[in-house]
Amino acid sequence: MAQIQIKLVKSVIDRPERQKRTVQALGLGKMGSTKSVENTPQVAGMINAVKHLLEVTEL
Template identity: 80%
Template sequence: MTQIKIKLIKSVIDRPERQKRTVKALGLGKIGSETEVENTPQVAGMVAKVQHLLEVTEL
């Protein structure tokens, strides 16, 4: 599978609890934090749910 880099670009303050937990499950904390993960169907679904908060690049 391919790797993707995910960067949190917007705050999770005033977001539903479900979105906050999804961002945390992706390994992101503060604004500007980045992580590299394998692009599995599960991760792709999580990214799709909070795509308005993230910047995603394929490696």
């Protein structure tokens, strides 16, 4: 599978609890944190749910 890099560019403060937990499940904590993950259908769905908070780059 292809690797993608995700970066949290907007804060999760004042976001619904579901979005906060999705960002946490992706392995992101503070703003500016990055993580390289495999591009699986499950991860793609999680990214799609919070895409307005993330910056996604293919590696």
